[in-house]
Amino acid sequence: MGNKQTIFTAQQLDAYQISCHSILKLYIFLTFPRLFYRYRDLAPQLVPLDYTNHPDVKLPYELIGSMPELKDNPFRQRIAEVFSEDGEGNMTLDDFLDMFSVLSEMAPRDLKAYYAFKIYDFNNDDFICKSDLEKTLNKLTRNELTEDEVRMVCEKVIDEADLDNDGRLSLEDFQHMIVRAPDFLSTFHIRI
Amino acid sequence: QVQQMQVPVVSSTESWNFGGGVQSYFLFLRFLVVLNFVSFLLIAAFVIIPSIVFRSVGSNLANSTPEDCMEYNPNPQGLEVFYNYFLDLLSGTGFMEYSYLFYGYYNNTMVEDRNFSYNIPLAYLFTAVFYFAFCLICIIAMGTAARVAVATGGSAVGNYSMIVFTGWDFGCLGDRATRLKQKNIHYRLQVDLEEESRNKRAAALTLCQKIVLYSLRIFMGFVAFGLIIGAFYGIFEATNFSQGILGLIIEYLPSIVITAGNFMVPLLCDQIALVERYSPSTTIIVALLAVFLRLVSLGVILFTLWSQITCEGNTSSGDCELCCWETRVGQEMYKLTLFDFLINIAVLVLVEFPRMLVDNWSNKLAQWLGRQEFVVPSNVLGLVYGQTVVWTGALFCPLLPLINTIKFFILFYSKKITLFNNCRPALKTFRSTTSTFFFLVVLLFGWGLATVVMVYSLAIHPSMGCGPFRFFPTMWSIVPTSFYNLSKTTQEFLFFIGSQAFSIPLFALSVVMCYFIALASVYGKSVALLRAQLKLQEGCDKKFLVKQIEELSRQLQISKHNAGVQD
Secondary structure (H helix, E strand, O other), X not given: OOOOOOEOOHHHHHHOOOOOOHHHHHHHHHHHHHHHHHHHHHOOOOOOXXXXXXXXXXXXXXXXXXXXOOOOOOOHHHHHHHHOOOOOOOEOHHHHHHHHHHOOOOOOHHHHHHHHHHHHOOOOOXXXXXXXXXXXXXXXXXXXXXXXXXXXXXXXHHHHHOOOOOOOEOHHHHHHHXXXXXXXXXXXXXOO | OOOOOOOOOOOHHHXXXXXXXXXXXXXXXXXXXXXXXXXXXXXXXXXXXXXXXXXXXXXXOOOOXXXXXXXXXXXXXXXXXXXXXXXXXXXXXXXXXXXXXXXXXXXXEEXXXXXXXXXXXXXXXXXXXXXXXXXXXXXXXXXXHHHHHHHHOOOOOOHHHHHHHHOOOOOOOOXXXXXXXXXXXXXXXXXXXXXHHHHHXXXXXXXXXXXXXXXXXXXXXXXXXXXXXXXXXXXXXXXXXXXXXXXHHHHOHHHHHHHHHHHHHHHHHHHHHHHHXXXXXXXXXXXXXXXXXXXXXXXXXXXHHHHHHOHHHOOOOOOOOOOOHHHHHHHHHHHHHHHHHHHHHHHHHHHHHHHHHHHXXXXXXXXXXXXXXXXXXXXXXXXXHHHHHHHHHHOOOOOHHHHHHHHHHXXXXXXXXXXXXXXXXXXXXXXXXXXXXXXXXXXXXXXXXXXXXXXXXXXXXXXXXXOOOOOOOOHHHHHHHHHOOXXXXXXXXXXXXXXXXXXXXHHHXXXXXXXXXXXXXXXXXXXXXXXXXXXXXXXXXXXXXXXXXXXXXXXXHHHHHHHHHHO
16 A cells, blocks of 8 residues: 555645635645545545546445445435535545545534535435435434324424524524534544 | 444443443442542541551550440350351451451550550541541532533433434444444434323323322322332341341341342332333432332331340340440441342342343344343442442441442442443433432432431440440540540630531531532533534624625615616
């Protein structure tokens, strides 16, 4: 692992960033070799060591979902879909780095809340509606709640968190609720 | 490869896997171990070591006319079989009775040197009193800390949305851990939903149904009460029966009956609770009742001992066998502690270890038996009971805190091993923020009982034949005696401090001050937390306002542009 040469241009290294969060730039800079080799280990024949020519390499979702950090997570498919460019779960190196930097301990709370919202929004309509909540609950409890119970919990969640009274949770509602959650930062965290 | 459940330390691993109550239990047990060890150091420094050092030196404090029971010589005469040594070890008689373990061995020596004097009886008394005060302070300190956690812990608002959106730990690895976590969340949601539907149902009962429910409750209350009375009578008879008859089992009869009662009655209460379909929070009230039972059963033992000591009023009659009643009480407490410890180890080895083997080798049988749960309330009750016995007996058996330290230490590690190897997580989640506080409140009840016993012992007539208070009318009377040996100015100063005009306002003032300090610290932390939240809020609100302003200015520009176009 240590002897192989990885070749990136300075520009490409610059390009690996997410929005304007400098703390995450620092994280990627520090953990880049480790993350890159984890990415490459998933499919060594697909991922070249030489990235100067901007190779268009996408690892299919099956490989991403088989990583030990993700394979037992009930939300792994949603996580991969949210962070992948094509929305199908097939991730480029960029997407891979984005994913693990947002889920690291260095990502700020509002960024994590934004991505958590997108993960729980199953139909990608920028609102967490009742059907999204039902799917979330079923993933959380492994489909063991009865339909009545699911319905009641969804009603209660919307009652508690919906501030603009439109029957569904917007990003602002979600962030407002996350502000009051003391352990959100520690639970929305994957160590790699 | 990250391994879960690897290192047996008190860490978040337990609360994550087994629920918050388990972590509180181990924290509570660790607190008790430290408390007992520090108490032992205290007692050793002020009573045991001076007794050992000054055993040969020093003179007796006072002599009075000989009375009955001046002769106290429990040492065995003649040859002893090895079997008898073992019996003596378990029941605190024979070679163990006349040793530093029990009150009867200590002398009422007072050493006076050129510029150093040490009064052993006074030291014994003050150490005992200070030991109780020290334990009280420790409990209150821990309780205040726990109370802070309760006050600033999560609020009940937003309960469901918290569970749904922040309940899942994304760092959870492994199939088994994931399933456990999912079961945990499932159960938490179910419990909350059930409690709410139960409240709705209770509010919607008709009058007839209410009457039936209440009469059922009253009937069950009578049944439980009757069982408790039966258990007490059994303990009373057993304690009376064990006097004056040889045999180890008879010696241990009070302990056996107490332990049997302690196992049976909570089981029955659980069944009763099932019949009535209590909510989990009512189960805590039932647990409190079980605490009450254990402590009162201890009280029954003390009562029977007391009736034997005072010989029902005829102290001077020849029937009274007890020459050294303090050692007798100390022996009973020693036996209770030892028996409790042996029972715990026996249950671990004989019940839980085979179940672990069964679980590992035969899945069918394991499914039929059901996997064990680590039940927090009954384990905590056991700890409180053990600590209360130690407090009651510490005045008469100075080495009892040391024995208890060792006992709790071994218990800590054996329970940990049991937890990680045998038990599945208890699906009933116990709110850990309130658990520690609840345990300490219960411990305070035990402390109260022990204090009553201690105060009573200080006031009655000590034995003539043994112990450091040999020739005093009461144990407390050594204080006035020594007091008058002090210099005049010291006496006047102490009189002033002790006088009502000074001490009562001081005491009231210090209680009020303590209360306000505790309140201030609780509010201080609340204020800090709210400030931090406000900052976050402000940030969010600022962004919201900025967005609104941008939106408005954009609209303004558009309308200006439109107006300009129209013009």
